[in-house]
Amino acid sequence: MADAPLKTTPLHALHLELGGKMVPFGGYDMPVQYEGIMAEHLHCREKAGLFDVSHMGQARVTGDVSALEALITADLQALGAGEQKYTLLLNERGGIMDDLMVSRPDGDGVFVVVNAATKTNDFAHMRARFGDRATLTELDDRALLALQGPMAAEVLKAHAPKTAELVFMQTGWFQIDGVDVMASRSGYTGEDGFELSIPAADAESIARLLLADERVKPIGLGARDSLRLEAGLCLYGHDMDEDRTPVEASLLWAVAKSRRERADFPGADLILKQIADGPAQKRVGFALKDRAPAREGTEIAVDGETVGVVTSGGFGPTVGAPVAMGYVRADLARPGTAVDLMVRGKARPAEIAKMPFAPHRFHRG
Amino acid sequence: MSQTRFTKDHEWIRVEGDIATVGITAYAAEQLGDVVFVELPETGKSFKAGDEMAVVESVKAASEVYAPVSGEVAEVNDALEGEPQKVNEAPDTDGWFVKLKLSDTSQLDGLMDEAAYKQHIS
Known part of the structure; x- marks a missing residue:
C-alpha cells in the first residue's frame, strides 16, 4: 500500500x-x-x-439521520437548519474513530466532513451501521x-x-x-x-x-x-485515536449534554463512568521554558518518572516559542504544574498550560 | 589556503590549520525552512566521522547534523542560541555550528569539493 x-x-x-x-x-x-x-x-x-x-472526505447523509446520530456524539435533533457542530465518531469502547463536522446547510439530510486518512474507514463503518435506514453519498x-x-x-x-x-x-x-x-x-x-x-x-x-x-x-x-x-485543536491520529476517549482527549464539550443524559452514544457506559471517576490521563497543553521544541513522542517526566507523552509539538510562530500538547496523568493536568519534557534525553522544563496558546478569534456575532 | 568540503548529508567543512569550521549548506537550510532552534554539543566533546553532532529544528521538524570528520569540539556558535535564524540568513558564514580540532585530516579527502556537491544536489 x-x-x-x-x-x-x-x-x-x-x-x-x-x-x-x-x-x-x-x-x-x-x-x-x-x-x-x-x-x-x-x-x-x-x-x-x-x-x-x-x-478531506465530504459526504451527505440522507434518510433517517438518527442512524448517523447513533454513531457520533452530537444531538442531531437539536442541529437546526444552517447550523454546524464539531463531533466525534466513536467505537464501542468509546474510542475516537475520527473527529468530524456535521451540518445542515439545506433541507437535504446532513453534510459531514471527515479526515482524509480516515475517510474510507469512516464511510464504510457508517454504511455498515446505517443498513437501509440512511444513505451516505460521498461527494468526491x-x-x-x-x-x-x-x-x-x-x-x-x-x-x-x-x-x-x-x-x-x-x-x-x-x-x-x-x-x-x-x-x-x-x-x-x-x-x-x-x-x-x-x-x-x-x-x-x-x-x-x-x-x-x-x-x-x-x-x-x-x-x-x-x-x-x-489554537489547541487536535490532529486526528496524533492527539486522539481509537484508544482515547473524549474524556481523556479533553473533548467532552463535543459530547452533547442531551446525549450524555440519554447515554445513547457508542461506549456511553464506559465514558459516563470515566466522567464520574475521572480518567487516568488527560490531554493538556505545555508551555516550554526554553527554545527546544518538544516533538510528538517526547516523554513527559516528573522527578524522573514517566507521566505522559507529547502527541503534537513544534514551534508556535505567533507565540514565538515552542508549544506542545499531549497526555499526562490526570492528577498532573492542572495548569501551572511543572513537568520535564525529555527532548533527546535532556530534561527540558515546561509547565502545563491552558489552551489555546494563541487566542481564538472566531466571529461569534 | 582553506578549501570548503561537503558531505552528502549537506554539511560543509572549512579547514584552517588543524581547526575546521562546520555548518550546514544553503541548500540544506533552504530545505529545512525557518530554523527555530539549534542544539549544539559541549566544547571538548569528541566525535567520530558520521556521529550525530548537533540537531537543527525548523518549525516543522528536527534534523540531525553529523560530524563530517572525526575531531574534538573546540568551539560552538553560541550566537545561534538567541538567533537560530542565522542558519537561514547566512548558512555559509555567521550560521556556522561547530569548530572541530581534527584528529585525522586525511578524512577530508573522502569529502566532496564544491563542484561535486553541486552535482550531488542537482
Whole structure:
C-alpha cells in the first residue's frame, strides 16, 4: 500500500504553479509550504490565507439521520437548519474513530466532513451501521477550500455579500462568481474564516479569484499544522485515536449534554463512568521554558518518572516559542504544574498550560 | 589556503590549520525552512566521522547534523542560541555550528569539493 500512487486534488496544478513544495499526506500529493511555514503562518494570523483541504472526505447523509446520530456524539435533533457542530465518531469502547463536522446547510439530510486518512474507514463503518435506514453519498466531485484569518470575511464579502451574515459554526449556500458554494463559518486555525465546498470543476477558478485579492496568500499543510496547534485543536491520529476517549482527549464539550443524559452514544457506559471517576490521563497543553521544541513522542517526566507523552509539538510562530500538547496523568493536568519534557534525553522544563496558546478569534456575532 | 568540503548529508567543512569550521549548506537550510532552534554539543566533546553532532529544528521538524570528520569540539556558535535564524540568513558564514580540532585530516579527502556537491544536489 505504501507504493499506491498519490491522489491529487482539483487544485494540484495550481499548487505546482504557485511553487508549492509537495509532500504525501493522507494519500494525497499536497503542498506543505509555498514561501515558508513561518511567513504563511504569520500571514494567516494577520490577513487571510487560502488552504486546499480537498483531501478531506465530504459526504451527505440522507434518510433517517438518527442512524448517523447513533454513531457520533452530537444531538442531531437539536442541529437546526444552517447550523454546524464539531463531533466525534466513536467505537464501542468509546474510542475516537475520527473527529468530524456535521451540518445542515439545506433541507437535504446532513453534510459531514471527515479526515482524509480516515475517510474510507469512516464511510464504510457508517454504511455498515446505517443498513437501509440512511444513505451516505460521498461527494468526491467537490473540492474543499478554507479561507482563514482576520480579513477572510472582508475578502469573501466582496464576492458573496451574504456570507458576512454567518456567525461561527453557521453554514449555507451562496453564489461566488456564479458558482453554488456551500460555505460554513469555521476552520482549523483559531481565526475567523470559512470552509467552502465547491464543485471540483470550479475550484481552481474560485481559488484564483480569492488569491487575486492581495490580502490572501496560499497556505500549505505546514502552517495549517502550526496554526491548529497554537489554537489547541487536535490532529486526528496524533492527539486522539481509537484508544482515547473524549474524556481523556479533553473533548467532552463535543459530547452533547442531551446525549450524555440519554447515554445513547457508542461506549456511553464506559465514558459516563470515566466522567464520574475521572480518567487516568488527560490531554493538556505545555508551555516550554526554553527554545527546544518538544516533538510528538517526547516523554513527559516528573522527578524522573514517566507521566505522559507529547502527541503534537513544534514551534508556535505567533507565540514565538515552542508549544506542545499531549497526555499526562490526570492528577498532573492542572495548569501551572511543572513537568520535564525529555527532548533527546535532556530534561527540558515546561509547565502545563491552558489552551489555546494563541487566542481564538472566531466571529461569534 | 582553506578549501570548503561537503558531505552528502549537506554539511560543509572549512579547514584552517588543524581547526575546521562546520555548518550546514544553503541548500540544506533552504530545505529545512525557518530554523527555530539549534542544539549544539559541549566544547571538548569528541566525535567520530558520521556521529550525530548537533540537531537543527525548523518549525516543522528536527534534523540531525553529523560530524563530517572525526575531531574534538573546540568551539560552538553560541550566537545561534538567541538567533537560530542565522542558519537561514547566512548558512555559509555567521550560521556556522561547530569548530572541530581534527584528529585525522586525511578524512577530508573522502569529502566532496564544491563542484561535486553541486552535482550531488542537482
